[in-house]
Amino acid sequence: MAEALIIDGVTKSYGTEVVTLALRGIDLAVAAGEFIALTGPSGSGKSTLLNLIGLLDRPTTGRIHLDGTETGTLDAEGLARFRGRRIGFVFQFHHLLPEFTALENVMLPAFADEGRISEETRRTAVRLLEEVGLSDRADYKPSQLSGGQQQRVAIARALARSPALLLADEPTGNLDQESGDQVFRLLRRLNVERRITCVIVTHDDRLAERCDRNVHLVDGRVDFDKQVRGVG
Amino acid sequence: MIFEWHVARRFLREGRTQTTLILTGVAVGVGTIIFLSALITGLQESIIERTLGNQAHIVVRPAEDVPRAVGGNPEAAGGPRVIRPPQKIRAVQRWQQVAAALAAEPGVIAVAPTVNGPAFALRGDGTKAVAIRGLDPKGYSAIVDLEQRIVAGTLGITGFQAVIGVELAKNLGIVVGDKLRLLVGDGTTAIYTVNGLIDIGNKDLNERWVLIPLRAAQTLFGLEGGVSTIEVKVNEIFTAQAIAARMSQTTGLDAESWMTSNGQLLVGLRSQASSSIMIQTFVVLAVALGIASVLAVSVVQKSKEIGIMMAFGTSRAKILRIFLLQGGAVGLVGSLGGVLLGVGLGAFFAGLVRNPDGSSTFPVELRGALYLRAAAVATITGLLAAVIPARRAASLDPAVTIRG
Numbered sequence: 246m247a248e249a250l251i252i253d254g255v256t257k258s259y260g261t262e263v264v265t266l267a268l269r270g271i272d273l274a275v276a277a278g279e280f281i282a283l284t285g286p287s288g289s290g291k292s293t294l295l296n297l298i299g300l301l302d303r304p305t306t307g308r309i310h311l312d313g314t315e316t317g318t319l320d321a322e323g324l325a326r327f328r329g330r331r332i333g334f335v336f337q338f339h340h341l342l343p344e345f346t347a348l349e350n351v352m353l354p355a356f357a358d359e360g361r362i363s364e365e366t367r368r369t370a371v372r373l374l375e376e377v378g379l380s381d382r383a384d385y386k387p388s389q390l391s392g393g394q395q396q397r398v399a400i401a402r403a404l405a406r407s408p409a410l411l412l413a414d415e416p417t418g419n420l421d422q423e424s425g426d427q428v429f430r431l432l433r434r435l436n437v438e439r440r441i442t443c444v445i446v447t448h449d450d451r452l453a454e455r456c457d458r459n460v461h462l463v464d465g466r467v468d469f470d471k472q473v474r475g476v477g
Numbered sequence: 478m479i480f481e482w483h484v485a486r487r488f489l490r491e492g493r494t495q496t497t498l499i500l501t502g503v504a505v506g507v508g509t510i511i512f513l514s515a516l517i518t519g520l521q522e523s524i525i526e527r528t529l530g531n532q533a534h535i536v537v538r539p540a541e542d543v544p545r546a547v548g549g550n551p552e553a554a555g556g557p558r559v560i561r562p563p564q565k566i567r568a569v570q571r572w573q574q575v576a577a578a579l580a581a582e583p584g585v586i587a588v589a590p591t592v593n594g595p596a597f598a599l600r601g602d603g604t605k606a607v608a609i610r611g612l613d614p615k616g617y618s619a620i621v622d623l624e625q626r627i628v629a630g631t632l633g634i635t636g637f638q639a640v641i642g643v644e645l646a647k648n649l650g651i652v653v654g655d656k657l658r659l660l661v662g663d664g665t666t667a668i669y670t671v672n673g674l675i676d677i678g679n680k681d682l683n684e685r686w687v688l689i690p691l692r693a694a695q696t697l698f699g700l701e702g703g704v705s706t707i708e709v710k711v712n713e714i715f716t717a718q719a720i721a722a723r724m725s726q727t728t729g730l731d732a733e734s735w736m737t738s739n740g741q742l743l744v745g746l747r748s749q750a751s752s753s754i755m756i757q758t759f760v761v762l763a764v765a766l767g768i769a770s771v772l773a774v775s776v777v778q779k780s781k782e783i784g785i786m787m788a789f790g791t792s793r794a795k796i797l798r799i800f801l802l803q804g805g806a807v808g809l810v811g812s813l814g815g816v817l818l819g820v821g822l823g824a825f826f827a828g829l830v831r832n833p834d835g836s837s838t839f840p841v842e843l844r845g846a847l848y849l850r851a852a853a854v855a856t857i858t859g860l861l862a863a864v865i866p867a868r869r870a871a872s873l874d875p876a877v878t879i880r881g
Contacts (some may be wrong), residue, residue, distance in 0.1 A: 292880065301788060301876040322792055329790015336879055340785040344484075344491040354789040356480050402789070 248310075249409060249442040250275040250298065255307030256465075257293050267293040269465035271307070277409070278440045280433065282453035282473075285462035291446045292414060294462065298444060299332055299412045300324045312409050329358050333403030333441075335432075337415035339395035341387040347398045348374060348383040354405045366405075373401035377431060393424030400431060404441075411435070413445045417452065429455070481795055484786075485802035492775060499771045500811045503859070506764040507815020507851050510757050512822040512841075514851075517753045519842040521746050525714065528739055531677040533589075533620045533708030534717040537579060537724060537732045539567040566594050568703030575728055576707050582727075584711045584720050587619035590704035592694035598641075598687060599658040599666075600649045607645065608685045609659065611694020614640075620710045623675065623688075629653050630673030634690050639669040642683035643676045659687065661697055669693075761854060764811075765862040768804050772866035776800065776873075783870050784878035793871040800867030801860055808859020812852040819851070 252273040259265045268290045275281060283291045296302040297309060300316055309316050312331055319327060341350045351370040356362050374380050377397040379390075387395050396416060403411055413432065417425030429452060436443045445456065453459045454473055461468045489496045569575055572590055580588040592611035597604055614632045618624055624632050627640070630653035634640055639657060651657060651671050660666045669689060677683055695701055709724075709732075711717050717734035724732035736743050776783070783796055823841040 296876040299788070301879075302874075322794075325787065325790050325792045327790075328788065334785075334788045336785075338781075340781055340879065342484075342487075342782050342785070344487040353786070356483070357786065357789065357791040357795060360478070360480050406790075 247277050248274050249277040249279070249312060250444075251308075251310040252294075252298070253308045253310070255294075255297060255304040255309060257290070257297060257302070258305045266465055268297075268304075271462075271465075271467060273460065273467070273470075275442060275444070277442055278436070280436045280443045280457045281445065282456040282459045283444055283446045283462065284448070284450070284453050284459060285468070289462040290465040291462050295412055295414055295444065295446050298410075299334060300328045326358070329354055330406050331409050333406070333408035333411045335396070335399050335403050335411065335413040335416045337418040339387065339392075339399040341395060341398055341402070343387050346384050346386055347379060347390065347401075350387070350398055351401045351405050354402065358406070370401070370405060373404055374398070376435075377401045391424070392420050393427055396420060396424070396428050397431060400428070400435070404435065404439075407439075409442060411441050411443045413443065415446055415448065418448065478798070481798040481802055485799045485806060488775065488779065488799070489803055489806060495771050495775065496807070499767055499807055500814060502767045503764050503807060503811025503855055504814030504818055506760045506767075507812040507855050508818030508822060509760050509815075510854070511816060511819025511847060511851050512826075513753055513756060514847055515819065515823050515841045515844075516826070517749060518847075521749065522842060524742070524746065527678060528742060529714065529735060531621055531626075531679060531682060532735060532738075534711045534714060535709040535721045535724065535732055535734045536738075537569070537575070537707040537709060537728065537730050538705060539569055540729070540731045566592075566698050566700065566705050568700050568705060569707060569730065572704045572707060575730070578728065579707060579709055579724060582720060582724065584713060584716055585709055586712045587710040589613065589617045589620050589708050590691065590706070591617070591708055592691060592698060592700055592703075592705045594661065594694070594698045594705065596662075596687070596697070597660040598645065598649060599660060600651060600655070603649045605645060605648055606685070607641075607659070607687045609661075609694055609697065610686055610688045611691045611697070612688060613691050614688070617708075620708050626675050626677060627673050628676045630671070632673055632675075634672055634688065636690065637667065637669045637693065638672040638690070640673040640675050640688040641671055642686040643674045644680060644683035645685065645687070646671070646674050648684065657687075659689075659697065663699070665697060667693070667697060761858055764808075764855065765858045768807055768859050768862035769865060771807075772800055772804055772863050773869070775803070776866045776870045779870075780873055780878040783873050784875035787873070787875040788879065796873075797867045797871040800870050801863045804859040804861075804863025804867070805856050806859070808855040808857070808862075809852060811859075812855035815851060815855065816848045819848075 252271050255268055255271045256266065257268040259267060271294060283295065285291045297304050314327065316324070316327065342353065345353065348370055351373055352362055352366050355366040371380065371383065374383050377400055379394060379397055382390060382394060387398070390398065416432065417428050420428060432443060432445070433455070435441055447453055456473055458471065459473050460470045576588050576590060579585060589612065594609050596607050596609045598607045614623060614634055628643055630640070632640060641651065641657065646652070649657070653671055653673060655671050657669050657671055658666055659669060675686065675688070677686060695703065711720055718736040721732040721734035724730070786796065827841045
C-alpha cells in the first residue's frame, strides 16, 4: 500500500534562549487509508506533531512527505494552497465561523480557494451535510446547533475539498458520550467509504482501541506504535 | 476579491453594535468636515465677492516717480536728503496698445481704461472731497457690475452727466437731476447733471465716488487721449497676483492685484482656511483611530476564525484584504451618512439667521465635489486605518490561535 504520510527524523524546538524540545525525533510512515490514533499524556508533543503534519507549522529538522510531496520545499502560499486542497482539519472546538450558516461554512474552503461559489461547490456541500445527517440544518448558524451537530458540520467542512488526509485534534473531547460516539463513528465511516487517511489525537484510550493503529508519544518520542484492529 | 468582500461584509454585519458605533463615528466626522468646509467656503466666497464687487482684480498704472537725492554734498553731515516727489496724475503711454496686450494675457477676461483723480464737489455752500472715476459705463461693467448697484436714476452717462455715491448725494442734498460743480487742482471747474445714484457697498466709497464719462475726465485732468489706469478682470481670482507680476514685467508698468491691495483680508482668509484644515485633519485622525481600534478589537475577537480560515487554505494576503476591506467599507458607508448629516447641518444653519434681504447670514456652500472629496477621504482613511489591524490578522499563527 502506498504511503500517504512519511515523517522522517522530525524534531521541533521552541524558544531561542531557553530551548524547549517538543519533538525529539519522530519517524513514522502512514499508509493511505489508515486510521491512526495519536495518544500520549499532556505535553508529550502529539498536538505539535499534528500541527506539523497539517502544515500549520514547520519542523525544526527533518522532513514531512505528504501524498508524495516534500512539504519543506513549499513556500507560505504553497503551504496554504496544499493545506486547503489536500488536508482537512477537525478541532476539539468546532471553530465554525459564527457569521456564516452551516452550508456556507462548508462551502468556505472552496470559496476561499476559487474566489467564487460554483454550482459544484454548492452541490458538494449539500451532499456532505446530508452525509453527516444535517441536511435539515443547512441554513442554521453554528450558535443554533448542538455541540455534536457543530462538530459534524466541522467534519463536513473538513471534507469539502476531498482531502487525502483528515486530521482531528480531540474531535470528541468537548462532547458528551453519545455525541462523541456519533462523531467518531462518522469519522470511521468516512475513512472506510472514502478511503481517507485519518490521524486523530485523543486522550480517550477506548477511542484509540477502535482505530487501526495507536501511536503513543511520551516526551516527544514514539513510546509505542501498535496495530489495534487492522484496517476495515 | 469576491471571497474577501463576502467575508468582510459578513464580519461587519454580524458585529452589529461595533459596526453601528463606528459608522456613527465616521458619519459624525465626515458630517463635521462637510459642514465646516461648506461654511468656510461660503463665508470666504461671500467676503471675496463683497470685496471684489467694487474693484478690479488688477489695476495697471504708470510706475511712480522714484525717490531721488536732492541738494547737498554727499560728504556733508547727514548726507544727501532723499525725497519722494509728489505724485501727479500720469498717463499710460500708448494705452490702446497696452490694453490690447493686457487683454491678450492668458486668464484675462476683461480690460477697461479709466481716468482717476481727486476733485472737490461743490453745491451751494457744501464742499466735499471726491474721487473722480472717468470710465465708459458699458465697457467698465465687464470689470465691475455697476448696473445692479444703481439705486436711483440710470447708469447711462454722456457729456456732462455723472453718477455719484449715495452717501455723497445725501451729504450734499442731491437728488437725481440736480446739478453738481466739480473743481480740480488747477482751478478748472465743470458742471455736471447727476443722472444716477450708486451704492457700491462701502460707505467710504459711497461718500467719494463720482463717475463721469471717460472723455470728460480726460478733459478735466488734462489727459486728452490718455488714461491714468487700465483695470483688468481675470477668470480665476487667486491667479491675479501671478498675472499682475507678469503684466508688470512685460509692460514695465505698475500692476497691482487685489491680493496685494487687500493683503490683510488675504491673510485673514488664509488663516481661516488653515484653521479649518487643521480641524479637519484632527477629525480625520480621530476617525482613523476609531476605525483602527474597532478593527484591532475585531482581530482579537476573531483570531480563532482567522486561524481556521488559514487552516483550510486561506492565504495571508486574503486575510489582509478582508480587514482592509472592512476599514474601507466602514469609511465609505459612514461617509454617506456623513454627507446627509453635513447637508442637514448646513441647511439648518443657513436657515437659522437671515439677513434683511433674505439671504443667509451663514452662506453655506454645499457642492457635489465636496461630498465626493469627503467620501474619498473617509474611504482612504478607513483603508489606511485598517492597515495595522489587518497586518496583525495576517500575521497570526494558526497553530497558536486555534489551540488558544
